[in-house]
Amino acid sequence: MATMDIMDIIKEQKRKKFAFFLIGLLSVALCIGLVATYHKGKSTKVNKDSDYRHISYHGKSYKYNTSIISILLLGIDKTEKNPETENELGQSDAMGLLVFDRAKKQVKLISIPRDSITSIEKTDxxxxxLGWEKDHINLAYAYGTDEKxxxxxxxxxxxxxxxxxxxxxxxxMDLDSLKLLQDIVGTLQVKVPNDSLAKVNGMKKGDVVKITKENVETFVRTRDTDKDYSAQDRLARQQAYYEAFYAKIKVMLSDDFESTVAKLYGFVSRIVTNVSYQDIVTFGNMMLEYKYTSDQNYVLPGKNGKDSDYDAYYLDQSSLKDMIVKIYYE
Incomplete structure (x- = not known):
């Protein structure tokens, strides 16, 4: 089902802004008084166990793997060609973390279900x-004042x-960028992971299909909005697409590194990112050397549910911590 209208949410919050301000002011004053009283004569040393660099989990101590580089990938559900959405930020319909582990020489992809319920910062x-509140993770992007x-x-x-x-x-990247992305690799051979497109274009689970700039949007974006939790089926197709894209880029880098880097930078210069030309060179060299297979694909663990009338994905916090420790700590 569709996620709630972001503009309706913001309008409602603006009406509450003054009340929030008064309550917040009183709360801050009270907290300052309590903290000052509690810490009078106390040490204010930072507890390193609460820092992400050093954690204690299940009675064991872990340190963060500083060899890891994480890149947040966002697919925005808007197009500049649509006058109804050109002045809106849109929502991050696709979300994932691309993880380069320089110590293990591995690449991992962590897919983030768009309906994950977590804390996001809301604004008027x-x-x-207006502070942090529980809501759908894909709305976090929509509360920005601009794309960056x-x-x-x-x-x-x-x-x-x-x-x-x-x-x-x-x-x-928005929907207009999909064809530009596909142009980098031309035609891709992708193995279909499920039957979610069978009634749309006949693509069935196990089929190996050709993805071009004419059908790439259908493959990575189409879902049955009348069906509950259909975004989960689409997420599996997005992972399959990324596997094929990564494999093709790796071959292209091996055949002609400089030309492929130039193509990637040409694309990157047209989207919203802080990835530089030198970053692409660095990541390109990593891709040539590092291992990436389907068993390196992850999805944040959780279960489907409802938030009012909307699809929701409730994270399994225990399993999530297990996954984070496995990937990011040593």
């Missing part, structure tokens, strides 16, 4: 923060959701 029409701030809000929300792990880079 003026961009002023939307990426930053999504990045902070994902980091907060995942035990405050650092996310160094981000990249967001």
């Amino acid at each position: 029409f003026d961009g002023e923060s 701030s939307g990426c930053m809000k999504a990045m902070r929300a994902v980091s907060k959701m995942m035990m405050d792990i650092p996310i160094a880079r981000y990249g967001s």
Whole structure:
């Protein structure tokens, strides 16, 4: 089912802004008094166990693997060609973390269900923060004042959701960019992971199909909005597409590194990202050397449910922590 209208949410919050301000002011004053009283004569040393660099989990101590670089990938559900959405940020319909582990020489993809319920920072029409509240993770981007701030809000929300792990880079692309992305690799051979497109275009589970710029949007985006939790089926197709894309880019880099890097940078320069030309060169060299297979694909663990009348995905916090420790800690 569709996620709630972001503009309706913001309008409702703006009406509550003054009340929030008064309550917040009183709360801050009370907290300052309590904290000052409690800490009078106390040490204010930071507890390193609460820092993401060093954690204690299930009675064991772990340290963060500083060899890891995480890139947040966002697919935004808007197009500049649509006059109804050209002045809106849109929502991050597809979300994932691309993880380069320089110590293990591995690449991992962590898919983030768009309906995951977690804390996101909400703002009013003026961009002023209303604090953090539980809501769908794909709305975090929509509360930005522009595309860059939307990426930053999504990045902070994902980091907060995942035990405050650092996310160094981000990249967001809208629907207009899909064909440009496909142009880099031309035709892709992709194995269909499920039957979610069988009634749309005949693609069935197990089929190996050709993906071109004419059908790439259908493959990675189409879902049955009348069916509950259909975004989950689409997420599996997105992972299958990424596997094929990565494999093709790796071959292209091996055949002609400089030309492939130039193509990638040409695409990157047209989207919203903080990835530089030198980053692409660095990541390109990693791709040539690092291992990436389907068993390196992850999905945040949880279960489907409802938030009012909307699809929701409730994270299994215990399993999520297990996954984060496995990937990010040593």
